[in-house]
Amino acid sequence: MSEMAGHLxxxxxxxxxxxxxxxxxSRESMPKQFTPLVNAxxxxxxxxxRRLTDTSVFxxxxxxxxxxxxxxxxxxxxxxxxxxxxxxxxERRDSAAAxxxxxxxxxxxxxxxxxxxxxxxxxxxxxxxxxxxxKDAAAGARxxxxxxxGIKPTSPATGYGYIHVGTAVEGAPGSHHIERFVEKxxxxxxxxxxAEGALWxxxxxxxxxxxxxxxxxxxxxxxxxATRAALDGAVTDLDFIRLDAAAxxxxxxxxxxxxxxxxxxxxxVLPVSFPxxxxxxxxxxxxxxxxxxxxxxxxxxxxxxxxxxxxxxxEGDHITAVVGLDDVVVVTTPDAVLVTSKSxxxxxxxxxxxxxxxxxxxxxxxxxxxxxxxxxxxxxIGERFQVKRIMVTPGGRLSLQKHFHRAEHWVVVKGTxxxxxxxxxxxxxxxEAIYLPIGSMHRLTNPGKIPLELIxxxxxxxxxxxxxxxxxDIYGR
Numbered sequence: 128m129s130e131m132a133g134h135l136x137x138x139x140x141x142x143x144x145x146x147x148x149x150x151x152x153s154r155e156s157m158p159k160q161f162t163p164l165v166n167a168x169x170x171x172x173x174x175x176x177r178r179l180t181d182t183s184v185f186x187x188x189x190x191x192x193x194x195x196x197x198x199x200x201x202x203x204x205x206x207x208x209x210x211x212x213x214x215x216x217x218e219r220r221d222s223a224a225a226x227x228x229x230x231x232x233x234x235x236x237x238x239x240x241x242x243x244x245x246x247x248x249x250x251x252x253x254x255x256x257x258x259x260x261x262k263d264a265a266a267g268a269r270x271x272x273x274x275x276x277g278i279k280p281t282s283p284a285t286g287y288g289y290i291h292v293g294t295a296v297e298g299a300p301g302s303h304h305i306e307r308f309v310e311k312x313x314x315x316x317x318x319x320x321x322a323e324g325a326l327w328x329x330x331x332x333x334x335x336x337x338x339x340x341x342x343x344x345x346x347x348x349x350x351x352x353a354t355r356a357a358l359d360g361a362v363t364d365l366d367f368i369r370l371d372a373a374a375x376x377x378x379x380x381x382x383x384x385x386x387x388x389x390x391x392x393x394x395x396v397l398p399v400s401f402p403x404x405x406x407x408x409x410x411x412x413x414x415x416x417x418x419x420x421x422x423x424x425x426x427x428x429x430x431x432x433x434x435x436x437x438x439x440x441x442e443g444d445h446i447t448a449v450v451g452l453d454d455v456v457v458v459t460t461p462d463a464v465l466v467t468s469k470s471x472x473x474x475x476x477x478x479x480x481x482x483x484x485x486x487x488x489x490x491x492x493x494x495x496x497x498x499x500x501x502x503x504x505x506x507x508i509g510e511r512f513q514v515k516r517i518m519v520t521p522g523g524r525l526s527l528q529k530h531f532h533r534a535e536h537w538v539v540v541k542g543t544x545x546x547x548x549x550x551x552x553x554x555x556x557x558x559e560a561i562y563l564p565i566g567s568m569h570r571l572t573n574p575g576k577i578p579l580e581l582i583x584x585x586x587x588x589x590x591x592x593x594x595x596x597x598x599x600d601i602y603g604r
Contacts, residue, residue, distance in 0.1 A: 533587030
């Protein structure tokens, strides 16, 4: 390894969360880190990855995500023109297991690699300030501390943990040992902590791989043992590193804060003051968006009268109109509407739990569902029929499959479809259609260089997604 490579920071982006507090825009099928909530043309995940493109500071990043999100991650990285290692978690085991995998992965390249752990869903208003902070905190990491970035508070926020700053770290200007962590306080407690000079706990960590591995071994050896076995048993699936499911599932489920940071004697912090938000609630989204003269943050087709200090977020072609309301959040999507006060927007997570308890599919599934080959969107559904709009990316190919309970009609509206129907392969052009009888073996491929769009009409006794018998699938589903 070259001397320069040995001084690079190894960034790891954790993006396995579901972001239920930002329902209905964020759902299990497309969590908040992948949606353009703040920037109209890019997700917070893409913006996070773009902050790591200075190759004089950062090495090739690694991404830890769920298997279900793997193709969304790959597509958004390609859209941002960023190459990365994508590691797939078979299930959610919280951040301690994720950090252990990230550390082991980096240590295989360099046992003393400085690892930077980042969340995929944070908004940072100063990329240069963030990069400089990472470089400064890396000095504390190389000195043997497990560093975090402590944000200087701008308000008595009750949604963040706080850090009491201790003595200076020798050999790392600006860095301090952490005196203690403080759980999320009430408003009076937050005001007191700020007066005492406490910082927000950002959840960013920098450390030497060997230091973190030693702390994991000392405090949660069962997590280290399980994740090491999961990485040892990992297989390469297309461009992904798929962890061994049985081994990873044996890791206890806990956060890195509880597992290590609140127990280690090596915790350090670098105070920073760049604009930062974890955009964890709609109230927080309102704070980071630009406001009009009435203090409103408006997205999409929106009209207001006598409305102030509110967030109105409208997706799709419809218009959302609000009259005479202050300090509210109104979010409309093609299949769901949310109305809440800003002050109560944190309770949206409880609402999603309630929706799941009543088996509402909108709790987790968007009307537009993303797949490795593109996406589909339900247009209409009724007794014995369903209509979908389907988009297949250039080179995309659906699985070779059949259905026991429905027939399908495909009408091409853009591009050219290559359709396998039993033993034949035919090309279907714009304004042409093909009929797929019940039980027929079929597959759809886009052989062209532009997106393929078609309308699918399903007719039969059952049109659920589980009436798919896959015979062959290039995506390993």
